[in-house]
Amino acid sequence: MNSAIVRALLVRGMLAGLGAGALAFVFAYLIGEGPVDAAIAFEEANSHHAAGGEELVSRSVQSTAGLATGVLVFGVAVGGIAALAFCFALGRIGRFGARATAALTSLAAFLTVYLVPILKYPANPPAVGNPDTLDQRTALYFLMIALSVLLGIAAVLLGRRLAPRRGNWNASIAAGLAFVAAVTVAMVFLPAGDNVPKGFPATDLWEFRMASLGIQALLWAAFGLLFGYLAERVLEPRPTASATQTAGLSASAG
Structure with a gap:
């Protein structure tokens, strides 16, 4: 695979990561922010320290612009890394096409980078621990x-x-x-x-961990589908209409 194709796949991987990150942000905002707010409320109710100064970034900014920035940057970054992994895996793990290889790469990344580690070290809300x-x-x-x-x-x-x-x-x-x-x-x-503190509501913890799992699952599934489509267009370009007409005229003349 030459450098031009690798570069094209890298760019498309980052674009696919951006699109997947946008979907993950919507899910995180709608599903994940509730458990985070509950964790913050628990911390404030059980804090024995006097309140400090004003917070540098308000909670409303954290849950909107801050969340969007973090998820989108993460999506672009892992999209680029996954695209390079795709370039290495293509043709080396079996006779799979671009879409199948992209799907397998996304599944492997989800399993090894997220699912297996959280089985040992589960995700906790930011204010817990x-x-x-x-x-x-x-x-x-x-x-x-x-x-x-x-x-x-x-x-x-x-x-x-x-x-x-x-x-x-x-x-x-x-x-x-x-x-x-x-x-x-x-x-x-x-x-x-x-390191979950005693008395923390088990329901809130469960909802946060399920939301975290859902965000990652959605992000990697969306990336696999989007990048598979984009990679296929790079590696297996469809003939243009003019080329098809030329081929048809050549066949008729023959």
Whole structure:
């Protein structure tokens, strides 16, 4: 794959990430802001510290412009990274077309970058948790992401090595089981990181975590569909109307 095509796919990946981020923002605003407000209200009701000064950014700005900026920037960034991963995966994980490869890349990213890490370190609302352990919990979460991605890559390489002898189906099952086993071992040995204060409403926590899951699932699903369409137009361009007419005239003359 030459650099011009990679550049075109990178740009389209960022555009697809922007579109997916816009959808994720709407979902986050409509579904995710309620649990966040409940968490902030819980923190304020149970805070034993005197109020500081005025907040630098109002809650209304945080939940609109701030949320939109964060989600859109995240969508563009991961869209570009996923597009590069797509360029590497195309033709190396099987005889899949552009759309199928984009869908598989999105699914793999959702599983390794989000779903597996939160099984060990679930998402908590911004106002929940001990601030003294924030750095430790953040480091553990990113360590889990790194392990999940590396183990996912290792599973793909294992499946490719086993495929000639075991067949694609058996090799995929073996690689998947190896990934699950390795991730389970990592989760057992890594320290716990859940730090929800006592008395925090379980319903609010559950709603926040489901909203977080929904945002990521929507973002990656939308990216896979949008980028698959855009990548297919780059890699498999359709003939123009003039080219089709020329081909038809040539066939008639022959």
